[in-house]
Amino acid sequence: MEQHHPSLRSEALALLRSGVTNREVAEKLGVPRGTVGWWLHEDRKARGVVVAERPHNCPRCLSLPINRPAYAYLLGLYLGDGHIVAKGKQNHLSIYCCDGWPGLIDDAEDTMRKVLTGTNTGRRAKIGCTEVKSYSKHWTCLFPQHGPGMKHQRRIELSDWQQEIADGFPWELVRGLIHSDGCRFTNWTTRMVGGKRKRYEYPRYYFTNKSDDIRKIFTDTLDRLGVEWRTLARGSDPYNISIARRPSVALMDAHIGPKY
Structure with missing residues (x-):
């Protein structure tokens, strides 16, 4: 200093x-x-001045109603591209968003305000992305998955109250997971038509995460929604979940759609 x-x-x-x-x-x-x-x-x-704790609106500590659809979406963002920095009384939740999707950056910040009202939020420019931050020591109350090390290196399980919200708003959870660690893109292949090889294009959703637990949360939710999926392994690493069946892609399009 x-x-x-x-x-x-x-x-x-x-x-x-x-x-x-x-x-x-x-x-x-x-x-x-x-x-x-x-x-x-x-x-x-x-x-010897004792500073009183700042007022807060933590739904878990004060038994307040939580904005459930907003929380389900934020849970997906957190499991994908989020983490909590815990330093005594100065905690903050960070969600990293690609600069190519400004709508996602706005949604992440707006959702933080809806889930934990009255907190300060901000943005910090990084190379190719924006860190959306919200300051409150109570983010650890809302995301008990917080802990030392990378999420894929430790056990990730939803608590009973989180699972209840996820079951009630599964599409919001899937949307958050796709917006963080997933995408919608157009794939292509070739096939013979009338004796000639022609290019064939089709849309696909992709989700990639190293955590076995987080991928299972994603695929279990897809199963409950009737969305067909399969695992695509690169080498020996089964980190990629593909949704390519036309009815399932149409169902995803109706509720998720591409990032923006």
């Missing part, structure tokens, strides 16, 4: 104690906002 003159720190603390916000102090004094926050934290600790 950059070293600043003690008088600058004293001026910042005086402003903070008078009620000026961290952002306003940072802008006024030309100091990084993170530095101002650290000064405030250290000052409170030195004075």
